[in-house]
Amino acid sequence: MGPPIVKLFREEGAEVLADASTLIGATEPAEVLDRAGDIDVLVANLDLAAYAARVRDIDDDQWMAGFDAMVHPLMRLVRAAAQPMIDRGGGSIVALTSSSPLRRMRPQATSYVTARAAQNAFVRSAGHELAAHHVRVNAIAQNFVENETYYPPSIMENEKFRDRLKSEVPAQRLGTPRETAELALFLASDASTFTFGQVISLDGGWS
Amino acid sequence: MGPPIVKLFREEGAEVLADASTLIGATEPAEVLDRAGDIDVLVANLDLAAYAARVRDIDDDQWMAGFDAMVHPLMRLVRAAAQPMIDRGGGSIVALTSSSPLRRMRPQATSYVTARAAQNAFVRSAGHELAAHHVRVNAIAQNFVENETYYPPSIMENEKFRDRLKSEVPAQRLGTPRETAELALFLASDASTFTFGQVISLDGGWS
Amino acid sequence: MGPPIVKLFREEGAEVLADASTLIGATEPAEVLDRAGDIDVLVANLDLAAYAARVRDIDDDQWMAGFDAMVHPLMRLVRAAAQPMIDRGGGSIVALTSSSPLRRMRPQATSYVTARAAQNAFVRSAGHELAAHHVRVNAIAQNFVENETYYPPSIMENEKFRDRLKSEVPAQRLGTPRETAELALFLASDASTFTFGQVISLDGGWS
Amino acid sequence: MGPPIVKLFREEGAEVLADASTLIGATEPAEVLDRAGDIDVLVANLDLAAYAARVRDIDDDQWMAGFDAMVHPLMRLVRAAAQPMIDRGGGSIVALTSSSPLRRMRPQATSYVTARAAQNAFVRSAGHELAAHHVRVNAIAQNFVENETYYPPSIMENEKFRDRLKSEVPAQRLGTPRETAELALFLASDASTFTFGQVISLDGGWS
Numbered sequence: 001m002g003p004p005i006v007k008l009f010r011e012e013g014a015e016v017l018a019d020a021s022t023l024i025g026a027t028e029p030a031e032v033l034d035r036a037g038d039i040d041v042l043v044a045n046l047d048l049a050a051y052a053a054r055v056r057d058i059d060d061d062q063w064m065a066g067f068d069a070m071v072h073p074l075m076r077l078v079r080a081a082a083q084p085m086i087d088r089g090g091g092s093i094v095a096l097t098s099s100s101p102l103r104r105m106r107p108q109a110t111s112y113v114t115a116r117a118a119q120n121a122f123v124r125s126a127g128h129e130l131a132a133h134h135v136r137v138n139a140i141a142q143n144f145v146e147n148e149t150y151y152p153p154s155i156m157e158n159e160k161f162r163d164r165l166k167s168e169v170p171a172q173r174l175g176t177p178r179e180t181a182e183l184a185l186f187l188a189s190d191a192s193t194f195t196f197g198q199v200i201s202l203d204g205g206w207s
Numbered sequence: 208m209g210p211p212i213v214k215l216f217r218e219e220g221a222e223v224l225a226d227a228s229t230l231i232g233a234t235e236p237a238e239v240l241d242r243a244g245d246i247d248v249l250v251a252n253l254d255l256a257a258y259a260a261r262v263r264d265i266d267d268d269q270w271m272a273g274f275d276a277m278v279h280p281l282m283r284l285v286r287a288a289a290q291p292m293i294d295r296g297g298g299s300i301v302a303l304t305s306s307s308p309l310r311r312m313r314p315q316a317t318s319y320v321t322a323r324a325a326q327n328a329f330v331r332s333a334g335h336e337l338a339a340h341h342v343r344v345n346a347i348a349q350n351f352v353e354n355e356t357y358y359p360p361s362i363m364e365n366e367k368f369r370d371r372l373k374s375e376v377p378a379q380r381l382g383t384p385r386e387t388a389e390l391a392l393f394l395a396s397d398a399s400t401f402t403f404g405q406v407i408s409l410d411g412g413w414s
Numbered sequence: 415m416g417p418p419i420v421k422l423f424r425e426e427g428a429e430v431l432a433d434a435s436t437l438i439g440a441t442e443p444a445e446v447l448d449r450a451g452d453i454d455v456l457v458a459n460l461d462l463a464a465y466a467a468r469v470r471d472i473d474d475d476q477w478m479a480g481f482d483a484m485v486h487p488l489m490r491l492v493r494a495a496a497q498p499m500i501d502r503g504g505g506s507i508v509a510l511t512s513s514s515p516l517r518r519m520r521p522q523a524t525s526y527v528t529a530r531a532a533q534n535a536f537v538r539s540a541g542h543e544l545a546a547h548h549v550r551v552n553a554i555a556q557n558f559v560e561n562e563t564y565y566p567p568s569i570m571e572n573e574k575f576r577d578r579l580k581s582e583v584p585a586q587r588l589g590t591p592r593e594t595a596e597l598a599l600f601l602a603s604d605a606s607t608f609t610f611g612q613v614i615s616l617d618g619g620w621s
Numbered sequence: 622m623g624p625p626i627v628k629l630f631r632e633e634g635a636e637v638l639a640d641a642s643t644l645i646g647a648t649e650p651a652e653v654l655d656r657a658g659d660i661d662v663l664v665a666n667l668d669l670a671a672y673a674a675r676v677r678d679i680d681d682d683q684w685m686a687g688f689d690a691m692v693h694p695l696m697r698l699v700r701a702a703a704q705p706m707i708d709r710g711g712g713s714i715v716a717l718t719s720s721s722p723l724r725r726m727r728p729q730a731t732s733y734v735t736a737r738a739a740q741n742a743f744v745r746s747a748g749h750e751l752a753a754h755h756v757r758v759n760a761i762a763q764n765f766v767e768n769e770t771y772y773p774p775s776i777m778e779n780e781k782f783r784d785r786l787k788s789e790v791p792a793q794r795l796g797t798p799r800e801t802a803e804l805a806l807f808l809a810s811d812a813s814t815f816t817f818g819q820v821i822s823l824d825g826g827w828s
Binding site for chain 2: 127128129131132145170171172175176179182183185186191192193194195196197198200201202203204205
């Protein structure tokens with residue numbers, strides 16, 4: 001989702017610093033923000049290919065990897081961004097998460113869903129706390145949006161998958177990254193100044 | 208919320224037909240839509256001053272009035288708008304509802320909360336069904352937004368109310384009608400084409 | 415669900431007055447309670463065969479019938495039961511509702527889902543208000559429980575339905591009315607004295 | 622909550638093995654279960670005094686401690702218990718978690734709430750997966766239940782806290798550990814055999 005968000009934000013006149021590092025180390029999130037300097041908006045797009053395993057087969061390292069890649073760096077990014085935004089009179093933080101915890105998923109997704117739920121809960125709670133300081137923290141909980149990791153061409157051409165889309169997703173199609181970028185723009189902009197701690201689904205009605 | 212929505216939509220170049228009737232009769236919603244002709248967007252802003260009563264004191268007529276003013280006309284508006292929108296290839300319906308069912312309210316709000324919950328459930332379910340036809344149905348579940356019915360100047364100057372705002376609403380202020388209009392614009396526009404059946408809170412983080 | 419609840423409650427030593435009238439008139443709920451005299455527990459089991467229609471085809475009378483049979487009598491029963499229970503020092507009200515509003519349903523269920531959602535919201539709100547008076551109001555939100563109206567033998571022998579059960583219901587079976595009765599007993603008894611305004615799903619993990 | 626649960630289960634004739642270790646190491650959960658041998662029920666009561674900090678002040682070690690004490694051992698316990706329960710034809714796992722993620726909390730609870738939300742999401746997802754194997758996984762999401770860690774006598778005698786109870790908790794009192802034990806018993810017993818992946822609030826109506 002990174003490139004289409006960068007593209008749309010630039011089209012709208014924003015100056016964007018894109019960082020594609022994984023931010024897994026304890027100090028990296030703060031360092032990235034230090035390098036960025038004064039910012040009005042932070043888009044936290046933390047991801048990891050979903051680890052699939054039955055509950056009785058979960059591997060400790062794979063389980064931890066989900067928290068390391070998605071949960072802990074989100075906290076550290078918001079922690080580092082909050083004070084400077086407060087000092088500047090406000091700001092907007094947009095996290096890209098998942099709507100998978102909002103509805104029962106196919107089997108073997110427990111590790112992924114648990115980490116994504118932790119992200120969503122963090123956004124809600126941090127969003128409430130920072131609202132008084134004019135810092136908005138909200139999430140785009142997406143699912144069934146086009147991307148090459150989850151939906152490579154081989155999947156998209158698979159008839160069974162297309163049938164599944166039709167029966168599971170009310171919109172009967174995948175979303176486009178542009179649609180995600182549009183919601184990110186709304187949440188980043190002055191059009192959403194009364195929206196705090198919200199986890200907004202973007203999944204064609206799936207959840 | 209009507210006037211600021213009309214104003215913003217017109218600023219954005221939309222041709223707006225505003226109707227301020229109560230739409231309580233069984234045929235009125237369809238008649239209003241007939242008069243409007245071809246439309247791309249329907250904003251359904253149905254409201255009634257909240258009836259306050261303890262559960263054991265609920266008056267049958269007042270209870271029914273909430274459903275008559277808020278729930279049944281919403282169904283009838285969407286019912287009448289759906290087929291023409293499908294025939295034209297799609298459209299967007301935005302309902303103004305309330306986030307009061309999403310969180311425990313102060314006492315005596317049961318009648319109001321029940322009717323608002325019915326609205327929100329209708330939006331979710333109708334939104335799922337119509338998604339396949341490119342008709343989006345979504346709701347703005349607002350609370351704590353400035354308006355003269357719920358928050359007249361006498362309330363706003365009341366210190367106790369201002370304290371309540373600070374302790375109950377994370378944003379520590381009321382929203383402005385313009386903020387509601389901005390979310391209505393987002394949901395009406397092509398920026399939200401993958402959003403279906405969503406009830407989006409707009410309440411300064413309250414719910 | 416009525417007979418198995420009556421049976422289990424009697425096995426547990428309760429004196430049960432079963433009333434099978436529809437309670438659609440405005441005064442009938444209070445009259446039934448008057449006839450019952452002093453009660454410790456009220457089980458409100460209001461139902462109507464689900465009306466199936468696309469949103470654009472909803473019939474006004476069928477739509478209203480759902481509110482008349484399920485929503486308004488629930489309010490009137492709780493309204494009539496509340497004061498006598500408060501006067502006697504407390505009591506428990508158990509509503510049988512549906513988990514269908516908690517998860518996207520198959521198409522054409524919008525009328526049914528909207529009425530059931532109103533029931534659930536009423537239980538939550540009334541439950542909060544009456545908690546201070548030691549009156550508990552809670553709901554069993556069931557789905558996929560055996561009953562001859564929704565799941566007649568013809569359906570149960572249908573292979574497609576059995577496949578649907580396996581893919582949609584984590585438990586891969588229908589629940590038994592006895593299982594509903596057991597949850598009703600728990601909510602009616604002194605084992606649940608800290609549970610107020612809860613809508614508890616009973617649907618084999620479906621919702 | 623451990624002792625009252627052990628007491629009630631023993632009163633009901635259960636043979637109970639109580640283990641009070643913290644289970645923080647990666648292999649300890651499986652070792653405890655090995656020592657226990659064949660079991661029908663597992664009650665996972667993982668806890669840690671809530672770490673209070675503003676988001677911008679969260680300490681990495683304290684943040685991790687919440688996941689180490691509450692989230693990871695819950696996964697490891699369920700992982701280790703699942704296969705033997707499946708092999709024996711079924712079983713019931715009851716997790717004690719918190720309803721704090723279900724409603725906006727007082728400030729500074731973000732770390733705690735995030736870890737508790739991960740527990741709740743894990744229970745839902747694991748509960749869905751294991752339902753087909755007759756293994757039930759459910760949670761008691763409690764809050765405002767008497768215990769010496771969160772509510773020592775000094776707090777209980779504090780008038781401000783008693784006022785807060787009255788305004789925030791519909792039941793206007795703390796729950797008793799016995800009330801938690803009763804819900805644990807219900808979820809452990811054959812009275813709840815159609816309940817899977819549920820997170821049931823026990824908080825006097827607070828959430």
